[in-house]
Amino acid sequence: MIEFNVKSVFFASVLAAILLGCNSGEPSPSSRSKNLQKFVAVTQIVEHPSLDATRQGIQDELAAAGLKAGETLKWEWESAQGNPSTAAQIANKFVGENPDVIVAIATPSAQASVAVARNIPVIFSAVTDPIGAKLVNNLEKPGGLVTGVTDLSPINKQLDLIQEITPTVKRLGVIYNSGEANSVSLVDLLKIEATKRGLTVVETTANRSSDVATSARSLVGKVEAIYIPTDNTIVSALESVVQVGFDNDIPVYAGDTDSVKRGAMAGLSFNYYDVGRQTGKLVLQVLNGENPGDIPVKSVEELQLLINQKSAKEMGIKIPEFVLKKSHSNY
Template structure:
């Protein structure tokens, strides 16, 4: 056999290297139901954790991200598109996006994040390993601690208003549990429906005179339109207590919640395990346990309440 010219040998080596690089590359597709600070922090945390685990975009990781902009129909389209791309894993942030992706595939590994109750949302059959293609990380909160915070912010409160989207499974779960828990504290729940983000302001106004405080969970419609709630809270002197700490920077008085960047990093480490060969069905769904208290004394003043020095001192962050 004749010796190959050095340029041909170089081309063969280059081609072999390209094949090896393509074989080593992993792909992760990420989708969220909407863009707001908490969900954006999850996305960024996932990417940071993957980089820390050795998977870096532009080197050995193909990364794509799409937001459904609050539309469940769009979420379903994104899910089908991502499943067709056959990535090594799909990360679905928030309940509606996770439901859309899980409905679209029984084979592509799916890792949910920022889902309050994945069992109630029918993403997994239980909190044990699913034995299918789905696992993930929940942002489930202990509601008794949320009620304690409400009482610290508004000690005389008897009627707790809640604005939420009745079409979002995690919010329905929270409403059901609050209805059972609040009477034990001598309190009642007053519901206000906001099926779309544009409904948040009018839903909040419907609570004027009917509620002593408004509590919000991590409902994506509400969080994405939180400024509309703040406007009502300031005008009507109706205090706002949240479970999303980023909402405190936007005008809530206080929130005892999860650090969503940490939640994203926890999710990213789980994705890395899958990229390294573990099966999602063998990985038990996890819950974030790191809680932080944020308070905003200025917002409290605008909404007609004064925070105790003890509550302010106990906060991880005081928003000025």
């Protein structure tokens, strides 16, 4: 009889504790941590050094604020491998997962995300022309749930560099993907500014990475230099353009500095890791409760000049000493 009463008291105590826990309104420590963990989903149109550096900068900026991927932050990242249709699939997948913020790196991924993320903030990065890409209507007051960082290339300063190193160039070749809105905007701007300087821009397009080598070879005999804009398709196959430059003594200039490390002769642009860090700051603002539509679109001010002297020699060019003195790094 006593044994029965002891067991009854024990089970009653356990039941009471369970009921008390259920009615307290306080989640367990593990579930509380899980519920409060922020979720950032990152979509990137293709993998190449500039965009990868952007992504790393975002991740490091969040980590510096205490949001470490896999620990205090749920971080999901996917690449569309250069395919806009895949970018759309990724965007729809992320919307279904309902993250706190979607970060879209490069124009096609940003367009895909903004098109479907009606109630989820979207922060874009490395987008050349946010207005032309129809991501926002106003850079100062984006409105809605969208803002980000633009990487509009400093075309005038890049043309200055081309004319400083190769002053005899009159015909400048440019290879781009006509399906990328950012590239079309850049080439239009390039033609306007080049015309003012008496330069002729010779265009050729490649809408797939596998077409880049053929497009580069089509410029041989038509141009004295080649300029590669911040076009994701072309940059992903940069080495094939560089090889054409080597084989035909044609200097290859890049619209991004990471391409200089891969063989382009010279590049004046932003450090894309810094672009990522700046993007990460916007993500933190939104995670802390700010409305992205009230945050102005940011641009990058600081430029870096990189020179690849080995490539210059292979392309038959001697870099002037005054240009070398201005460069941040030589390869």
